[in-house]
Amino acid sequence: MGSPLSFAGIGKRYGDVAALTDFSLDVAAGEFVTFLGPSGSGKTTALNILAGFIDPTEGEVAIDGVPITRLPSDKRNIGMVFQSYSLFPHMNVRDNVGFPLRMRGVVRARRDHLAEAALAMVRLEGFGDRKPHELSGGQRQRVAFARAVVFEPQVLLMDEPLGALDLKLREAMQDEIRQVQRRIGCTVIYVTHDQGEALAMSDRIVVMSGGRIAQVGTPAAIYDQPQNTFVARFVGETNLLPASVVEGELRLGSKVFAVPADGPGVGWQGSVALRPEHFARATAAGGQAISCTILDVAFHGGSFRYVAESPEFGRLIFQEQRGQGHEPLAPGQATALGFSMDKAVFLNG
Structure with missing residues (x-):
């Protein structure tokens, strides 16, 4: 299993x-953190400090409770996969995968055996004699992934x-990466x-902005409960509707709602965040529905993505699954959008 990892300040x-x-984070053994x-x-800076490619100005990094901040990169038992692959063009695939073992003094027969096993793990049996080109x-x-895990590193960086x-x-x-990662437990x-x-790959996501951590959480928590407007905008699409609580009522423009039990208090001003899929066509405008006109329609196979213009709230994006019992909307068509306040996220600012 991979070892617990910590960044401290x-x-x-x-x-x-x-x-x-002030980048501080604890990562559990076997966890996939993005x-x-x-x-x-700051995301690549944090990665490079963990890898030992750059030194931090302050703070400490530890693996399994052992500080590694002052260890050279080749002594940290960390594997790394780059976008550029970084394969040696003059070596065949088997020797590329076995190169980290060669640097660790593993004898030829043993490293060839381990390299072939790593290639089989990534479904490249029989490719050992080929060149990267x-x-x-x-x-x-x-191949780059197989090379990064062939020596069973404590931590794998990608x-x-x-x-x-x-x-x-x-x-x-x-x-494939997730399947192999689960299999080897790094x-x-x-x-x-x-x-x-x-969202697709992670156990947890660390959302970063301006060199700081904006939010840490599971993919579902990051998507469903963003903690600030940056996360709401950056992770998925969202609609931010200016709102306030006045005299015990939640007001969105001219719309008035009861304040949810876990909602903000009197005097609050901020935004209500609603994802595109949280809107649905309303039977009629007025009341708590938002009147709007369709500007653009995009077909996404199982759903339609609409861009609409509301006189009261400006540009809105909503998503509708196919097969809902009505025809798709068209540009220029007027409609009304309803939503449940149960799906709303209240953001300051």
Whole structure:
């Protein structure tokens, strides 16, 4: 099994610029944790500090309770997979996979045996004698993955490893990485800016912004209960409706609702966040339904994604599953959208 991993008060500064601030996180053995955020959010900085490629300005990193912050990268027993594959072009696949074992002094026969076993694990039996240029992008990524786990590292780091692959292959590799990770039980730190990838693969997601942790949670918790407007906007699509609580009533524009039992108190002002799938066509405008006009329609196979314009709330996005008993809406068509306040998330600011 992989070992527990901890970041304690990690900071990294480049002159006056803070690339990472007060980064503290505990990762359980065998957990798949994704660092998710836009460019410049600090996710790769945190990964590189764990890998030993850069030194933190402050704080400590430990694996299984043992500080590793001052250990050189080759002494940390960490595997790493890069987007660029980083395979040796002059070596065949077997020797590429066995290279970490060679660096650890494993004899040829033993490392060839372990390399073949790792290739079988990623469904590349019989590819050992090929050179990297003879493989597809997905096959090269599998080789890189096999090389990263062949020496049974305590922690496996993956830095946007699927970014160069097309959509279908990327989805297939997501499934494969998770299956292999569960089989070998290693701890994984995965870096991506792709929210769909993070939601599909992770046990927990660390959403990052401006060098800080914005929220940590399971994919469902991050999606269903974002803690701030940045997370609500960055992870999935959302609609933010200005709202306030006045005289014991929740007010969204001209709409008035009862304040939920766990809702905000009197005097609160902020936003109500509603995901596109939380809207549904209402039988009529007025009351608590939102009148709007359809601007655009996108077909997504099992669903339709609509962009609408509301005189009161501006641009809205809602999603509707096919087969709901009515025809799809069309651009220019007027409609009304209803929603349940049970699905709403209340955000400050």
